[in-house]
Amino acid sequence: MLVTPHHDELMRRNISLLQYKYWMLMLRDLRRQFDEAIPPDENGFRSLPMSVIAEALGYFPNKTQLWSDLKELKNETIAFNVLSKDGGEGKYGAGFISEWKVTSNRVDYKLPSFIEEVVRGLDAPKAIFHMLQWDIFNHFSGKYEAIIYKLCRDYRNVKKTPYFDLDKFRHYMGLGPTEYKEFRDLNKFVISTPVKAINQSEVSDLTLSVDFERQGRKVIGLRFLIESKAQSVIPFTDFDNADVFRSAKGNIDPAMGEVK
Numbered sequence: 001m002l003v004t005p006h007h008d009e010l011m012r013r014n015i016s017l018l019q020y021k022y023w024m025l026m027l028r029d030l031r032r033q034f035d036e037a038i039p040p041d042e043n044g045f046r047s048l049p050m051s052v053i054a055e056a057l058g059y060f061p062n063k064t065q066l067w068s069d070l071k072e073l074k075n076e077t078i079a080f081n082v083l084s085k086d087g088g089e090g091k092y093g094a095g096f097i098s099e100w101k102v103t104s105n106r107v108d109y110k111l112p113s114f115i116e117e118v119v120r121g122l123d124a125p126k127a128i129f130h131m132l133q134w135d136i137f138n139h140f141s142g143k144y145e146a147i148i149y150k151l152c153r154d155y156r157n158v159k160k161t162p163y164f165d166l167d168k169f170r171h172y173m174g175l176g177p178t179e180y181k182e183f184r185d186l187n188k189f190v191i192s193t194p195v196k197a198i199n200q201s202e203v204s205d206l207t208l209s210v211d212f213e214r215q216g217r218k219v220i221g222l223r224f225l226i227e228s229k230a231q232s233v234i235p236f237t238d239f240d241n242a243d244v245f246r247s248a249k250g251n252i253d254p255a256m257g258e259v260k
Helices: 017-035 050-057 063-075 113-120 123-132 143-154 166-172 183-200
Strands: 002-005 046-049 077-083 089-095 099-102 106-110 206-215 218-228
Touching (some): 017 050, 017 063, 017 106, 017 113, 143 206, 143 218, 166 218, 183 206
Antiparallel strands (some): 046 106, 077 089
8 A cells, every 4th residue: 555645634733742642652552562462452452551651741640631632632633645556546544543441540542553554564554654754743842843843844845835824824723713813922932933943953854944925014824945954863662762751741731731
């Protein structure tokens, strides 16, 4: 099976950094179970101990918030174009997780078949997984950095993203109608600061700039301009040393479950 990104669906991300951390913990746990030849239970579930989650985050998560976060992981879509062995074209779609259960001492989970194949290391799915650059993506400590990085990574070869008018850009970034209504705030918190963080990151393989479209003195839209640069990639299997887990211990408010 050959796979290519379907940009309208693959790139847009509305889930939080904390939700990504839960997902990455499941991937690490799944890989461990594969390596140790541990089968799923009779219903196809695998179990992630709550103690493992607490060790990675630095606290035991609130069960209600955890349930809500796992629900968002199920609802968010990974989608891409596929070309089957017989030459037929199609589109694959799945949530980040398929099913889940939460108890007092564990999370039981099922991941989509594609993700399981990725973790097993099969060649075709592995190619799309590497293209997504999850290791770099999850390095960023802010949601907007991660979304902008992912957008620009998908358009690296053409050196610029599509043009967004401001309404479309706000929607793409997952902003509500009352968030950063003034452009100066939108620019500071959602555009300029994340771009600066990406450019200064040691693991980022991109250098970005912003091309603003103006109508008189008013900014009405933008696109990102992209240049490649050398970087030190965080290995996919090196979860214990990844900043995505280390930073979680200091940057997440246990009461809110959100990145400060």
